[in-house]
Amino acid sequence: xxxxxxxxxxxxxxxxxxxxxxxxxxxxxxxxxxxxxxxxxxxxxxxxxxxxxxxxxxxxxxxxxxxxxxxxxxxxxxxxxxxxxxxxxxxxxxxxxxxxxxxxxxxxxxxxxxxxxxxxxxxxxxxxxxxxxxxxxxxxxxxxxxxxxxxxxxxxxxxxxxxxxxxxxxxxxxxxxxxxxxxxxxxxxxxxxxxxxxxxxxxxxxxxxxxxxxxxxxxxxxxxxxxxxxxxxxxxxxxxxxxxxxxxxxxxxxxxxxxxxxxxxxxxxxxxxxxxxxxxxxxxxxxxxxxxxxxxxxxxxxxxxxxxxxxxxxxxxxxxxxxxxxxxxxxxxxxxxxxxxxxxxxxxxxxxxxxxxxxxxxxxxxxxxxxxxxxxxxxxxxxxxxxxxxxxxxxxxxxxxxxxxxxxxxxxxxxxxxxxxxxxxxxxxxxxxxxxxxxxxxxxxxxxxxxxxxxxxxxxxxxxxxxxxxxxxxx
Amino acid sequence: xxxxxxxxxxxxxxxxxxxxxxxxxxxxxxxxxxxxxxxxxxxxxxxxxxxxxxxxxxxxxxxxxxxxxxxxxxxxxxxxxxxxxxxxxxxxxxxxxxxxxxxxxxxxxxxxxxxxxxxxxxxxxxxxxxxxxxxxxxxxxxxxxxxxxxxxxxxxxxxxxxxxxxxxxxxxxxxxxxxxxxxxxxxxxxxxxxxxxxxxxxxxxxxxxxxxxxxxxxxxxxxxxxxxxxxxxxxxxxxxxxxxxxxxxxxxxxxxxxxxxxxxxxxxxxxxxxxxxxxxxxxxxxxxxxxxxxxxxxxxxxxxx
Numbered sequence: 001x002x003x004x005x006x007x008x009x010x011x012x013x014x015x016x017x018x019x020x021x022x023x024x025x026x027x028x029x030x031x032x033x034x035x036x037x038x039x040x041x042x043x044x045x046x047x048x049x050x051x052x053x054x055x056x057x058x059x060x061x062x063x064x065x066x067x068x069x070x071x072x073x074x075x076x077x078x079x080x081x082x083x084x085x086x087x088x089x090x091x092x093x094x095x096x097x098x099x100x101x102x103x104x105x106x107x108x109x110x111x112x113x114x115x116x117x118x119x120x121x122x123x124x125x126x127x128x129x130x131x132x133x134x135x136x137x138x139x140x141x142x143x144x145x146x147x148x149x150x151x152x153x154x155x156x157x158x159x160x161x162x163x164x165x166x167x168x169x170x171x172x173x174x175x176x177x178x179x180x181x182x183x184x185x186x187x188x189x190x191x192x193x194x195x196x197x198x199x200x201x202x203x204x205x206x207x208x209x210x211x212x213x214x215x216x217x218x219x220x221x222x223x224x225x226x227x228x229x230x231x232x233x234x235x236x237x238x239x240x241x242x243x244x245x246x247x248x249x250x251x252x253x254x255x256x257x258x259x260x261x262x263x264x265x266x267x268x269x270x271x272x273x274x275x276x277x278x279x280x281x282x283x284x285x286x287x288x289x290x291x292x293x294x295x296x297x298x299x300x301x302x303x304x305x306x307x308x309x310x311x312x313x314x315x316x317x318x319x320x321x322x323x324x325x326x327x328x329x330x331x332x333x334x335x336x337x338x339x340x341x342x343x344x345x346x347x348x349x350x351x352x353x354x355x356x357x358x359x360x361x362x363x364x365x366x367x368x369x370x371x372x373x374x375x376x377x378x379x380x381x382x383x384x385x386x387x388x389x390x391x392x393x394x395x396x397x398x399x400x401x402x403x404x405x406x407x408x409x410x411x412x413x414x415x416x417x418x419x420x421x422x423x424x425x426x427x428x429x430x431x432x433x434x435x436x437x438x439x440x441x442x443x444x445x446x447x448x449x450x451x452x453x454x455x456x457x458x459x460x461x462x463x464x465x466x467x468x469x470x471x472x473x474x475x
Numbered sequence: 476x477x478x479x480x481x482x483x484x485x486x487x488x489x490x491x492x493x494x495x496x497x498x499x500x501x502x503x504x505x506x507x508x509x510x511x512x513x514x515x516x517x518x519x520x521x522x523x524x525x526x527x528x529x530x531x532x533x534x535x536x537x538x539x540x541x542x543x544x545x546x547x548x549x550x551x552x553x554x555x556x557x558x559x560x561x562x563x564x565x566x567x568x569x570x571x572x573x574x575x576x577x578x579x580x581x582x583x584x585x586x587x588x589x590x591x592x593x594x595x596x597x598x599x600x601x602x603x604x605x606x607x608x609x610x611x612x613x614x615x616x617x618x619x620x621x622x623x624x625x626x627x628x629x630x631x632x633x634x635x636x637x638x639x640x641x642x643x644x645x646x647x648x649x650x651x652x653x654x655x656x657x658x659x660x661x662x663x664x665x666x667x668x669x670x671x672x673x674x675x676x677x678x679x680x681x682x683x684x685x686x687x688x689x690x691x692x693x694x695x696x697x698x699x700x701x702x703x704x705x706x707x708x709x710x711x712x713x714x715x716x717x718x719x720x721x722x723x724x725x726x727x728x729x730x731x732x733x734x735x736x737x738x739x740x741x742x743x744x745x746x747x748x749x750x751x752x753x754x755x756x757x758x759x760x761x762x763x764x765x766x767x768x769x770x771x772x773x774x775x776x777x778x779x780x
């Protein structure tokens with residue numbers, strides 16, 4: 001009896017211990033994927049492509065099943081398996097899978113992260129697998145962002161330009177010629193003068209409290225640096241000689257500009273949520289950064305207010321969102337900060353087969369072009385960057401102000417160019433300086449704890465340590 | 476020697492039973508040992524190996540002690556150690572003191588009332604850390620509508636950027652710990668108080684001891700083992716603090732709230748420098764072990780568990 005009790009207890013303990021190994025199992029259905037042994041598969045044999053995607057638009061997640069079904073219909077031998085991730089944890093999820101040696105075949109990422117994965121050796125070069133038709137479908141500028149060196153590491157989904165958002169009513173009340181600025185740009189001095197005028201402007205339903213609210217709390221801290229530095233004569237972290245540019249006095253001017261805006265009444269401490277809330281409640285004339293999709297969000301809130309819908313933002317008033325360019329400084333030409341997000345391709349520890357790589361490219365192209373892209377970009381108010389998406393966009397019309405559309409076209413025409421020739425290891429060092437020096441010091445600058453000169457000196461010192469005295473710009 | 480059935484002595488019979496019991500004993504602990512080896516020892520050994528490599532998921536490169544040497548000149552690493560020590564010094568003793576005071580206050584109540592208070596104080600431990608951080612972010616909002624700013628506004632003070640200024644960022648994280656980390660400690664202290672023999676208090680009553688004298692001469696010495704345990708575990712968990720800094724300040728401003736745990740996370744998952752991160756983690760582990768040993772040596776001389 002005692003033996004039976006002991007045996008039963010032992011079995012129960014083993015079951016409990018085995019449950020801890022639950023998460024360690026491999027896929028139930030063996031499929032050919034990027035981490036499988038490189039056995040050759042015929043082009044028409046079944047293949048599975050795994051993609052890790054965030055909710056690219058609010059409606060995208062709802063369409064996932066349809067997207068997968070449509071892909072399977074177009075390629076009956078291929079199955080697209082989409083793993084959904086949140087915006088917050090998609091990088092951690094991806095990195096965990098990358099470091100385990102089994103990344104997804106495709107992940108939706110910003111193009112600025114391609115260098116990191118190229119450096120790790122896990123980004124998959126699809127240059128020879130993307131057909132000429134696929135390549136010619138894309139606009140040249142966004143496609144270049146998906147390159148690193150001579151390799152193409154994915155296909156772009158959209159190109160978004162970061163700007164400033166303006167409250168039309170307040171700008172008109174303050175006498176600002178926003179229509180002209182939308183397509184001609186403006187200097188920092190003009191922008192600063194507008195910000196000064198922006199506090200205390202009376203509208204029909206509200207009075208502005210701030211001239212500018214710029215989100216710099218948490219992960220948004222680097223937005224200001226990135227978008228203003230580009231338009232201050234530093235369109236990239238590295239110049240044409242691949243020297244680090246944030247050691248230039250132009251960068252010191254950007255930092256001084258930030259201090260000036262704060263002194264002139266701008267709120268530079270808000271989070272992204274607070275920034276948008278303050279705009280919708282009519283408390284600020286300008287908001288930064290501004291994205292095209294904000295126009296959609298403002299219109300949606302206006303509609304709710306009109307319908308007396310209780311889900312409208314509490315305390316909000318009807319606002320007309322105006323796309324405004326980031327001002328230029330240092331006499332520089334505009335070089336607007338472009339964000340190109342797209343479907344980046346990966347490989348695991350075991351090299352994928354040629355056929356599998358072609359299939360991965362087919363899946364990337366399916367997601368990043370045609371109707372899929374047109375529908376997603378319509379959700380985001382983003383301009384389509386492929387011919388096939390532009391052909392399909394009439395099916396997904398968006399109500400957009402003509403002035404804003406004209407401004408977006410102006411911004412895209414003057415977007416900062418991609419720099420795929422910058423070596424990935426230098427980009428990695430630049431990223432580290434941004435994260436460990438520039439962002440923390442900028443937070444202290446915004447809190448008025450250090451001066452622009454102190455911050456500049458710290459960046460200079462870090463840049464010399466990383467790139468050597470010959471690797472930096474010296475004015 | 477008394478013989479049992481079949482010519483087997485009693486001693487032999489007992490020895491056979493003991494051996495059989497031993498086998499069962501080993502079988503039962505083998506599960507725990509296997510789980511420990513797979514989920515604890517193997518990662519530690521792997522971390523030691525990775526700490527001597529420039530890690531790459533495709534092919535790592537052996538670099539020996541380079542990662543450790545690099546830490547000797549890493550200003551941010553030393554700053555993170557300093558921040559972590561400051562956080563620990565400010566939170567652990569204060570949290571233990573607050574927990575002790577709460578336990579003393581709850582102890583005289585009837586059992587059902589004690590249980591109610593224990594549950595209330597334990598609730599933050601049950602809530603998701605992420606949810607708590609989101610709520611605290613609203614409390615610490617830099618806008619005048621933030622809760623703390625509204626409170627100080629009543630006294631005519633200006634709104635503060637609690638998480639964005641060096642002078643208030645660390646204090647904000649510490650205050651968050653002071654106000655929400657007592658559940659476990661209170662429960663442990665109450666259990667310790669229940670273990671104090673009542674006759675000690677009766678004797679003190681006879682000697683007309685005041686409340687504070689009873690606490691000083693009876694309670695504190697009797698709960699010393701518990702206090703040592705809470706100090707050791709408090710310092711271990713405080714040295715590994717990560718979530719608060721990650722969610723609320725991201726280590727800023729100017730790296731003044733970058734803790735060692737957050738730095739390890741950034742090096743591993745932001746920069747993919749797993750070798751460096753592993754080296755930092757191992758140094759942290761050794762530091763925690765040394766501090767724990769010192770605590771047992773200086774505070775635990777008279778204590779037996």
